[in-house]
Amino acid sequence: MGIETITESHFEAKFVPRTAPTDEEILAHARVHARSVADDIGVDLDALSWAISARAKRRAGACRWDATSEEATIVLSRRAYDAFDRAAFESIVRHELIHAWEYQRFGDSDHGPRFRKRAQEFDVPVHCESFTEPRYRLRCARTDCDWTLDRHRASKPVKAPGRYHCGRCGGSLRVEHVESGRTWESASGYGGARTALGDDW
Ligand SMILES: [Zn+2]
Ligand SMILES: [Zn+2]
Numbered sequence: 001m002g003i004e005t006i007t008e009s010h011f012e013a014k015f016v017p018r019t020a021p022t023d024e025e026i027l028a029h030a031r032v033h034a035r036s037v038a039d040d041i042g043v044d045l046d047a048l049s050w051a052i053s054a055r056a057k058r059r060a061g062a063c064r065w066d067a068t069s070e071e072a073t074i075v076l077s078r079r080a081y082d083a084f085d086r087a088a089f090e091s092i093v094r095h096e097l098i099h100a101w102e103y104q105r106f107g108d109s110d111h112g113p114r115f116r117k118r119a120q121e122f123d124v125p126v127h128c129e130s131f132t133e134p135r136y137r138l139r140c141a142r143t144d145c146d147w148t149l150d151r152h153r154a155s156k157p158v159k160a161p162g163r164y165h166c167g168r169c170g171g172s173l174r175v176e177h178v179e180s181g182r183t184w185e186s187a188s189g190y191g192g193a194r195t196a197l198g199d200d201w
Helices: 023-041 080-081 086-106 112-121 187-200
Strands: 049-053 061-066 071-078 134-140 148-151 171-178 182-184
Touching: 023 049, 023 071, 023 080, 023 086, 061 086, 071 080, 071 086, 071 187, 080 086, 080 148, 080 187, 171 187
Parallel strands: 049 071
Antiparallel strands: 061 071, 134 148, 134 171, 171 182
């Protein structure tokens, strides 16, 4: 089994970015996705602002509305970007765009029937997934390196950590199942942990 050292910062698949994405990179991803759906949603992107929150711990995103200037601001959480895969992040962007559309069009927004209908139409969860407690945490196995990355899904590095390296120092990876504290460093270890935890997985 070959060892892949990922040097390129990449959001998904290749994985384990060496450096955290900048706010500009996160916003660029959000804007590109927004442009691809704005016409269908009917939201006016020119009348919309974007921001990144480094502090938001619970909410993946939010849409603020200034009734005086009639300007919506979509705030996306850096933690959500780190924790979610590409598709999940983009669904958060669409969720907030639907809020922005409601504000622009009706002057208010909530998760009522109008929102739910549109959410269904654009394949968006009505309640954004909480990311306070990730299911998995990737850690560097070296004791002098405190690099970690939270994951909600069993991505490739979670299932086969032996094929990946720490995003910071190149050390080997250890995966922790956060709720149980159980750890593994290989694909067989992942399988063993799954079996051992059974319904508690
Ligand atoms: Zn919402
Ligand atoms: Zn490391």
